Each structure stands twice: as structure tokens, then as C-alpha cells.
Amino acid sequence: xxxxxxxxxxxxxxxxxxxxxxxxxxxxxxxxxxxxxxxxxxxxxxxxxxxxxxxxxxxxxxxxxxxxxxxxxxxxxxxxxxxxxxxxx
Numbered sequence: 001x002x003x004x005x006x007x008x009x010x011x012x013x014x015x016x017x018x019x020x021x022x023x024x025x026x027x028x029x030x031x032x033x034x035x036x037x038x039x040x041x042x043x044x045x046x047x048x049x050x051x052x053x054x055x056x057x058x059x060x061x062x063x064x065x066x067x068x069x070x071x072x073x074x075x076x077x078x079x080x081x082x083x084x085x086x087x088x089x
Contacts, residue, residue, distance in 0.1 A: 005043070015036055
């Protein structure tokens with residue numbers, strides 16, 4: 001039961017990401033979302049409970065400003081980028 005619930009939660013998160021890339025109001029996307037909701041409701045009936053309210057997703061703001069270049073200095077050797085004085089084979 002736990003694995004199925006986890007899979008349904010993963011499906012819901014994946015659909016949320018897909019809706020960001022596609023038109024969430026398109027007929028096909030609404031059908032997929034409706035089918036996923038039916039799966040969640042059917043599983044809740046199978047478990048003998050009603051669907052659990054999902055907590056709100058925490059949004060993380062990523063700034064548009066460029067990264068500080070000093071973050072990358074000296075990282076060539078230990079980040080798999082190669083050393084400055086050598087070439088790749």
C-alpha cells in the first residue's frame with residue numbers, strides 16, 4: 001500500500017512538471033490529470049479512506065543573476081573537468 005501511495009505521489013509531481021512544459025489547459029493534459037485523480041480516488045477507496053490532502057509544495061526561488069565565478073576557481077582537477085596543464089587523451 002505504501003509503495004502504491006508513493007507511486008501516485010510521484011505521478012502527481014511528474015504531472016505537475018509536465019504541466020509547466022505543456023499547456024495545462026489542453027484537452028489531453030486535462031484527461032491525463034483527470035485519470036491520475038481517478039487513480040488516486042480509486043486507491044483511496046481500496047484502502048478504505050478518502051484521499052489525503054497533500055501539503056502545499058514548497059517553492060524555491062532561483063535568482064536570475066549569474067553565479068559568482070569564484071565558486072569555480074580551483075575546481076578543475078576535482079570536478080572531472082581536467083587539469084589546466086594536461087589534455088584529454
